[in-house]
Amino acid sequence: MIIPSPPQGVWEIGPVPIRAYALFVVLGIVVAVWWGQKRLSERGGAAGTVGDVAVFAVPFGVVGGRLYHVITDHHLYFGAGRDPLRALYVWEGGLGIWGAVALGAVGAWIGCKRKGLPLPVFADAVAPAIAVGHAIARLGNYFNQELYGAHTTLPWALEIYHRVDANGVADQLNGVSTGVPLPGSPVHPTFLYELLWNLGVAALVVYVDRKQRLGHGRAFALYVAAYTLGRTWIELMRTDPATPVFGVRVNVWVSILVFAGALAYYLWARKKGPREVVSASPTDSAADLPHPTGARPRE
Known part of the structure; x- marks a missing residue:
């Protein structure tokens, strides 16, 4: 059994190109916001909070993800025969998860500040939702025929095909696929490995969170540590060009460092006590809440 690649990843509707990669990224965001809000509401958070914070977090995350990708894979955009403007073509793929998380966190902090919600509370609520959203977005890589590993004959090997444009030029x-496999095909579908790993990470975070009532950012730290653990070995399997650091792909080093930091925070945050109590109206102050006797509390 061999998994075939889709015949194409872009469809033209008049002058407008519809890209599978962009559709799955958007779908992943929608699912992450929906489930993240559901989890936050279960903790007492106000309705609509995650969507309001996402207005800041998502644009910041997209910019951060693209910056990380361009910096770590600069050889794709700069140098002889390269077009630097393509660094702006987000729709062609290329969003580094750690840039997205780092700058997305800045946007989330801004949104949480405006809503009066502690960032760790928000992060714990959306942690497994981000993992699932990321898994959904990985389907876009399937349509783009990217993020795969070396040749394999395993039953779940992925066949990748030669594609050409309307003029028969390779694109x-x-x-659109010609049906002719590329040299080295079939290959390890590493995007699929990461997709499945992300779903497992989401399940792990939910399970541990229910058992231990994680708070103070520990659920998010668990998500980060678990994800990077898998990303390390998956990254080592990939064969696409990447910037090496001491002979190893840069994302491997980043994953190791982030794993260590996330694990350290997870263990340290245990000292911060029980999970935070969340108000359904986090922007309300005690002075604005009705007093049981009808009198206002003393200042």
């Missing part, structure tokens, strides 16, 4: 991103 792996925007073209």
Whole structure:
């Protein structure tokens, strides 16, 4: 059994290109916001909070993800024969998860500040939702025929095909399959490995959170540590060009460092006590709440 790649990843509707990669990224965001709000509401958070925070977090995350990708894979955009403007073409794929998380956290902090919600509370609520959203977004890589590993004959091997545009010119991103496998195909579908790993991470975070009532950012730290653990070995399997650091792909080093930091925070945050109590109206102050006797509390 061999998994076939989709015949194309872009469909033209008049002058407008519809890209599978963008659709799955958007779908992942929608699912993450929906489930993140559900989890936050279960903890007493106000309705609509995650969507309001996402207005800041998502744009920041997209910019951060693209910056990380361009910096770590600069050889794709700069140098002889390269077009630097393509660094802006987000729709062609290329969003680094750690840039997205780092700058997305800045946007989330701004949104949480405006809502009067502690950032760790928000992060704990959306942690497994981000993992699932990331898994959904990985389907876009399937349509783009990217993020795969070396040749394999395993039953779940992925067949990748030569694609051409309307003029018969090779175009792996925007073209249509000719049905002719590329050299080295079939290959390890590492995007699929990461997709499945992310779903497992989400399940782990939910399970541990229910058992231990994680708070103070520990659920988010668990998500980060578990994800990076898998990303390390998956990254080592990939064969696409990447910037090496001491002979190892840069994302491997980043994953190791982030794993260590997340694990350290997870253990340290245990000292911060029980899970935070969340008010359904976090912006309300005690002075604005009705007093049981009808009198206002003393200042």
